[in-house]
Amino acid sequence: MAELGVDQLRADFPILQERVNGHPLVYLDSAATSQKPQQVIEAISDYYLHANANVHRGVHALGERATEVFESAREEVARFVGADPRGLIFVRNTTEGLNLVAQAFARPRLGPGDRIVATLMEHHSNLVPWQQVREQTGCQLEFIGLTPEGRLDLEEAARLLREPTRLLAVTHVSNVLGTINPIAELARMAHREGIVVCVDGAQAVPHLPVNLAELGADFYAFSGHKMLGPTGIGALWGRPQLLEEMPPFLTGGSMISVVRLEATTFDEIPHKFEAGTPDIGGTAGLRAAVAYLMGVGMEAIRRHEEELTDYALEALSEIPGLVQYGPRGVDRAGVVSFNLNGVHPHDVGTILDREGVAVRAGHHCCQPLMRHLGVAATTRASFHLYNRPYEVDSLVRGLGEVARVFGAE
Ligand SMILES: Cc1ncc(COP(=O)(O)O)c(C=O)c1O
Numbered sequence: 577m578a579e580l581g582v583d584q585l586r587a588d589f590p591i592l593q594e595r596v597n598g599h600p601l602v603y604l605d606s607a608a609t610s611q612k613p614q615q616v617i618e619a620i621s622d623y624y625l626h627a628n629a630n631v632h633r634g635v636h637a638l639g640e641r642a643t644e645v646f647e648s649a650r651e652e653v654a655r656f657v658g659a660d661p662r663g664l665i666f667v668r669n670t671t672e673g674l675n676l677v678a679q680a681f682a683r684p685r686l687g688p689g690d691r692i693v694a695t696l697m698e699h700h701s702n703l704v705p706w707q708q709v710r711e712q713t714g715c716q717l718e719f720i721g722l723t724p725e726g727r728l729d730l731e732e733a734a735r736l737l738r739e740p741t742r743l744l745a746v747t748h749v750s751n752v753l754g755t756i757n758p759i760a761e762l763a764r765m766a767h768r769e770g771i772v773v774c775v776d777g778a779q780a781v782p783h784l785p786v787n788l789a790e791l792g793a794d795f796y797a798f799s800g801h802k803m804l805g806p807t808g809i810g811a812l813w814g815r816p817q818l819l820e821e822m823p824p825f826l827t828g829g830s831m832i833s834v835v836r837l838e839a840t841t842f843d844e845i846p847h848k849f850e851a852g853t854p855d856i857g858g859t860a861g862l863r864a865a866v867a868y869l870m871g872v873g874m875e876a877i878r879r880h881e882e883e884l885t886d887y888a889l890e891a892l893s894e895i896p897g898l899v900q901y902g903p904r905g906v907d908r909a910g911v912v913s914f915n916l917n918g919v920h921p922h923d924v925g926t927i928l929d930r931e932g933v934a935v936r937a938g939h940h941c942c943q944p945l946m947r948h949l950g951v952a953a954t955t956r957a958s959f960h961l962y963n964r965p966y967e968v969d970s971l972v973r974g975l976g977e978v979a980r981v982f983g984a985e
Contacts, residue, residue, distance in 0.1 A: 580872065580880045586962050588613035588868075599932025602967045607751050607779060607911050607958035608936050609801045612865075616804055619864035623857045631856055632830065632847075642856050649859035650846070653811055656866045657777075657796070658787035663816045665849040666809060666859060670778040671701040673797030673812030674745075676849060677774050678705035680825040681795070681818065682743055688714035693736045693771075694745040695720040695728055696948050697753060700941040702745050702776040715742075722948065725903040726753040730761075737765045744773045748780035748796075752940050752954065753902035754885070754911035756784070763792035772818070778802055782960070783881055783909055785874040788813055800858065804960075805865035809858030812849075819845040826851040877961045881910035884959050888912050888968045895975055901949060910959035913940075916975060919982045921955040927981060928955075931974040933967075 586592050589611045594601045603611060623645055629638035631646045646666075654661035667673045682692065692706050696719050710717045718736055721729045728746075737744060744766045749756050763773045774795040780786055782803035788796055795818075799810040814822075824831055824842055831851040833841040842848045869877065885908060892898055897917030902908060916924055925937030936956045939946045946952060957971055 580876050580961065582880070582962060582964055585613075585872065586964075588615065589962055590614060590617075592962060596932040596934070597930050602931075602933040602970045604957040604959065604963065604967060604971060605934045605936050606782075606960035606963075607802070607956065609807065610782060610804050610960050611962065612804055612806065612861075613868055615868050616806065616861045616864045620806060620857050620861040623860035627860075628857070630853055645860050645863070646854065646856050649863035652863050652866050654813070656870060657781060657798075657813065658789045659796075659813045660816060662845055663814050663819055665812045665814065665819075665846045666854050667797070667812050668808055668855070669799040669801070669810040670776060670797045673795075673810060674702050674774070674776060675705045676812055676825040677795045677797070677814070678709050680822045680849070681772070681774075681814075682706070682709045682715075683712050684823060686713045686715040686742055689740055691716040691718060691736075691741045692743045692745060693718050693720060693733075693741050695747070695757075696722050697726075697728070697750045697755065697942065697945050698745065698747055699751055699776060699778070700943070701778070702747055702774075703944070706745055716740075719944075720746075726750070726755050726901060727903050727907070728755070728757055728762075730758075733762060734765060737762075737771055738769050741766075741769065741771050744771055745776070746773070747776040747778075748786070749778075749783070749909045749911075750902070750942075750945075751779050751911060751958075752913050752942050752945055752956065754909045754913075755903055756780070756907040756909050758907075759791045759793060763794075767792065779909060779911065782869075784878050794818060800862040800865060803862075803865055804868055806858050806861040809855045809862050811862075816845060819849070824848050824851065828852055830854075872961060880961060881959050881963075882906075882908075884963055884965065884968065885910045885912065887965050888957065888959075888971070891968055891972050892975075895972065895979075897979075898975070901954060911956060912958070913954040913956045915951060915954055916978060917982070919978060921953040923982070924955045924975070924978050927978045928971070928974040931970065931977060933970050933974045935971070 627641035629642040775793040777798040781798040801807040921937035
């Protein structure tokens, strides 16, 4: 951990100095949203102080500055994930990116007799849009199940990734189990059968080196706010050839070429998918977030989170009555879900909050996965580059307090 210089990094995150309920804040909820470094906060205010104007239409200097901020953010974000910037569409978040694929790619192409395959570990954002497509087109929707450790059942994947499947929707990293799915392998299996692969990268891009050229996904969505950037901005990358063939998702200003009363022609990709004024300030923040992550290095961030996760899994395994979920191994990201001796996760979360420890409690937008695990909810601690082992110790001490209050010892 010395390698990452976490103590210096922490100084970049002003909010980590907050005190909560009389304790120093221990923020273990980065899977919900990450904290933001000063550099990101300043990039957003600099944009509004020195460059604010609308993009792609100003003939004046500020319009040029704003367009430069926006388009250079596209270049940088694409470079960060190893992708062709022509395929990088700015959206609000992962959810919007996945809805774009569902409505502009799947809906016009699928019909009764076709099949979408998703998995049991999907966040509602990568599940409900496909249920909508099923309603709209009459296609089937099936799910790859899980092994007892919480990995995808690859034998079932092989059975489902063939006729009449047209699209695989899969998360790169589970926000509950922490499982890192073998996307490159799944994409190879799918592509052999001509199946298009749509990946939810919300929990991957902030924490792992992601190279879309190597992964081979056809669509890949992620959110700025989980990767040290602001809320309200995210990206969908799509294979340019597919994007060119697709109709637009939202229509109106900024995405057109020529509009006549009878008909409209659309702009080139990616602009065809960016209707209306975008969140330009958000792209300034996201560009700064990507620069920050690249400055620290994604390999180093991954190693740091791996060490912290191992430390947490080990420490939690010593607590009597605590059940953990998710695999152990190199395919495990920095998300740790658990239940404690029948104490409701909301009670666990509330008592931890009294100790200054912020975790998430609930179904984590994964109700089908909760049902599969046989629980209504879990408590989840999740890490980012700024977390330290002593914060895991605070979590463990807080859980001792929960056990004392609920007589669970
Ligand atoms: C795996 C996964 N997918 C999708 C989402 C949705 O992200 P957003 O709310 O930014 O659209 C989340 C957020 O919690 C997530 O963890």
